[in-house]
Amino acid sequence: MTFAELLRLALSRLRTSRLRAALTMLGVIIGVASVVALVGVGQGTTANITSRLAGLGTNLLTVSPTGRGGTTSTNLTVDDATAIGQLASIGAVAPEISTSQTIKAGTESETVTVVGTTNAYASVRAYDVWQGTFLTTVSVDQKLRVVVLGATTATNLGLGASDIGKQVTIGGLPFQVIGILQAKGGTGFQNPDDQVVVPVGVVQKYFVGGKSVRSIGVSVAKADEMTTASAEITSLLTERHGLSSTETADFNVFNQTQLLDAATSISGTLTLLLGGIASISLVVGGIGIMNIMLVSVRERTREIGIRKAIGARGRDILAQFLVEALTLSLLGGLIGIVVGLAASAVIGQLAGWGFHFNPSTVVAAVVFSLAVGVVFGVWPARQAARLDPITALRYE
Amino acid sequence: MLDAIITLDQVSRVYSMGRMEVPALVDVSLQVHPGEFVAIIGPSGSGKTTMMNILGCLDRPTHGQYLLAGTPVAELDDDGLAKLRSLTIGFVFQSYNLLPRTSAIDNVATPLLYQGVSRRERVARARAALERLGLGDRLDHEPTELSGGQQQRVAVARALVTEPALILADEPTGNLDSHSGAEVLTLLHELNAAGRTIVLITHDPDVAEAASRQIHLLDGRVVA
Numbered sequence: 230m231t232f233a234e235l236l237r238l239a240l241s242r243l244r245t246s247r248l249r250a251a252l253t254m255l256g257v258i259i260g261v262a263s264v265v266a267l268v269g270v271g272q273g274t275t276a277n278i279t280s281r282l283a284g285l286g287t288n289l290l291t292v293s294p295t296g297r298g299g300t301t302s303t304n305l306t307v308d309d310a311t312a313i314g315q316l317a318s319i320g321a322v323a324p325e326i327s328t329s330q331t332i333k334a335g336t337e338s339e340t341v342t343v344v345g346t347t348n349a350y351a352s353v354r355a356y357d358v359w360q361g362t363f364l365t366t367v368s369v370d371q372k373l374r375v376v377v378l379g380a381t382t383a384t385n386l387g388l389g390a391s392d393i394g395k396q397v398t399i400g401g402l403p404f405q406v407i408g409i410l411q412a413k414g415g416t417g418f419q420n421p422d423d424q425v426v427v428p429v430g431v432v433q434k435y436f437v438g439g440k441s442v443r444s445i446g447v448s449v450a451k452a453d454e455m456t457t458a459s460a461e462i463t464s465l466l467t468e469r470h471g472l473s474s475t476e477t478a479d480f481n482v483f484n485q486t487q488l489l490d491a492a493t494s495i496s497g498t499l500t501l502l503l504g505g506i507a508s509i510s511l512v513v514g515g516i517g518i519m520n521i522m523l524v525s526v527r528e529r530t531r532e533i534g535i536r537k538a539i540g541a542r543g544r545d546i547l548a549q550f551l552v553e554a555l556t557l558s559l560l561g562g563l564i565g566i567v568v569g570l571a572a573s574a575v576i577g578q579l580a581g582w583g584f585h586f587n588p589s590t591v592v593a594a595v596v597f598s599l600a601v602g603v604v605f606g607v608w609p610a611r612q613a614a615r616l617d618p619i620t621a622l623r624y625e
Numbered sequence: 626m627l628d629a630i631i632t633l634d635q636v637s638r639v640y641s642m643g644r645m646e647v648p649a650l651v652d653v654s655l656q657v658h659p660g661e662f663v664a665i666i667g668p669s670g671s672g673k674t675t676m677m678n679i680l681g682c683l684d685r686p687t688h689g690q691y692l693l694a695g696t697p698v699a700e701l702d703d704d705g706l707a708k709l710r711s712l713t714i715g716f717v718f719q720s721y722n723l724l725p726r727t728s729a730i731d732n733v734a735t736p737l738l739y740q741g742v743s744r745r746e747r748v749a750r751a752r753a754a755l756e757r758l759g760l761g762d763r764l765d766h767e768p769t770e771l772s773g774g775q776q777q778r779v780a781v782a783r784a785l786v787t788e789p790a791l792i793l794a795d796e797p798t799g800n801l802d803s804h805s806g807a808e809v810l811t812l813l814h815e816l817n818a819a820g821r822t823i824v825l826i827t828h829d830p831d832v833a834e835a836a837s838r839q840i841h842l843l844d845g846r847v848v849a
Contacts, residue, residue, distance in 0.1 A: 230738065230739070230741070234738060234744070245726045531722070532724055532725065534722075535722045535723075535724060536724075536735070536739075537707065538681070538683065538710065538716055538722070539710070539711070539716065539735060539736040539739065539783065540707055540708070540710055540711025540712075540736050540739035540740065540787075541707060541739050542703070542704045542707040542708070542739070543703060543704065543707075544704075545739060618683050619678055619683050619684060622683075622718075622722065
């Protein structure tokens with residue numbers, strides 16, 4: 230018997246007991262759908278974390294003060310940043326100091342994070358300018374009251390492309406809008422698009438006071454020099470801050486890549502865990518198939534006897550029941566993939582990271598459901614194949 | 626005579642029931658030649674069913690030699706028996722034994738499926754067999770939609786479709802009313818007249834009358 234003949238037999242059999250076939254498949258559908266959906270969610274999370282961290286800047290080192298200092302009591306200065314910028318391995322350096330202020334444009338106002346920094350900030354933190362210009366050396370050096378708006382902030386204030394050059398007030402002081410940034414697409418807490426950027430000296434002069442900065446963002450020229458650069462910065466700052474080698478440093482050099490690696494590894498583990506839990510339901514679905522196939526063999530004992538009497542060999546019966554189990558599991562698997570992909574698309578849409586289609590998950594789900602069919606179908610099929618035709622024919 | 630379809634030579638079949646050995650057939654020897662219509666007749670317990678199983682290659686003799694169309698049956702394994710049944714024997718059972726929830730034409734075509742005949746040819750031959758038996762308008766009916774007489778005619782069509790050397794009918798009229806039973810016997814007669822070899826197994830002397838030769842079984846032995 231060819232496979233096509235067996236498939237025809239199996240399908241016509243499933244057609245005659247549709248409800249039972251549907252309920253049996255439901256176990257596999259739920260199993261496969263939850264594996265596909267949960268793995269999809271896990272991969273979506275991973276991709277989301279990765280892209281958000283990458284969006285913070287490439288080859289990024291962050292120098293920040295240690296200890297429980299607030300923004301005002303840190304010991305990093307703009308001069309430290311300038312000194313770091315002299316190192317050979319460094320691409321760009323931007324000192325950062327931030328404060329929370331009310332920004333007003335006409336009648337619209339909101340409380341926003343004001344970042345004081347230099348013109349290098351855009352390249353260090355990977356921002357693109359959508360309209361107008363970014364901070365310039367001149368505006369930073371002369372501490373001009375100019376502001377570059379984040380995309381979300383601009384929208385919230387009702388400002389668009391035509392509003393470059395307009396006046397807004399920050400903490401009551403007038404500022405001129407010189408640019409609007411390209412959206413990065415983050416959401417929620419610490420939205421990178423909901424902030425405004427002004428020259429570092431302006432924040433120090435009008436809002437915070439003092440010479441210190443909250444942190445220094447460093448973009449390293451080459452990805453493989455991250456460790457070297459980190460060591461160079463550490464020794465430079467140790468010297469500049471007059472610390473001996475035995476003293477605990479009053480600053481910390483933080484490598485973005487480490488965080489990225491850690492986050493990726495955590496969410497990878499989570500994906501594996503979710504997939505593993507979902508696989509349990511797939512196994513339960515497989516047991517459902519085995520159960521139904523065993524009942525079916527019992528019910529169809531006489532049919533098996535007839536088939537054997539009119540010429541079926543044991544292997545024909547084995548193949549018939551095995552293909553039936555496979556058809557159930559594969560059909561269930563395919564429906565489950567569709568349901569699972571739909572579910573992960575909906576979840577991705579709601580969570581805001583979009584739909585991540587991974588062909589290898591689909592292939593794995595198909596292979597897995599076929600395996601379920603074989604593993605849980607073989608035993609009932611063997612029971613059927615081994616029936617003695619004389620006994621089976623007389624079975625009532 | 627080498628050209629006999631069935632040759633039983635000193636065949637015995639003994640069932641082991643625990644320590645007891647129960648002989649169901651004892652030293653049976655007989656021959657059936659091509660074109661014969663033979664009835665094997667005996668009361669219940671005479672070994673008819675065992676005889677049917679042995680002749681139908683559903684079972685093997687414990688002792689003795691059974692040649693079916695020249696093939697020594699005792700030497701075959703289960704797959705070999707299945708193949709021999711498929712190629713040589715057409716069964717007609719008392720309780721029809723049609724596949725449930727399967728149309729008449731698919732029922733008749735199924736033996737050909739196990740011979741590896743293509744679907745197109747299977748359908749054509751099954752249709753022809755059913756039409757020959759006057760069931761041309763019942764091709765797509767399932768067994769539950771057919772009368773007992775019609776079901777038995779579908780079963781005869783299924784037995785004929787492989788053009789077997791031997792038709793083995795086990796109480797083919799047992800579940801039928803006298804009218805339908807007579808029709809089936811007439812049908813067997815016609816098939817025999819057309820050259821088919823038929824072995825009919827029954828307990829009913831009136832049914833056995835339809836055959837041209839009768840073999841009487843009693844307590845597992847051929848008595849006449």
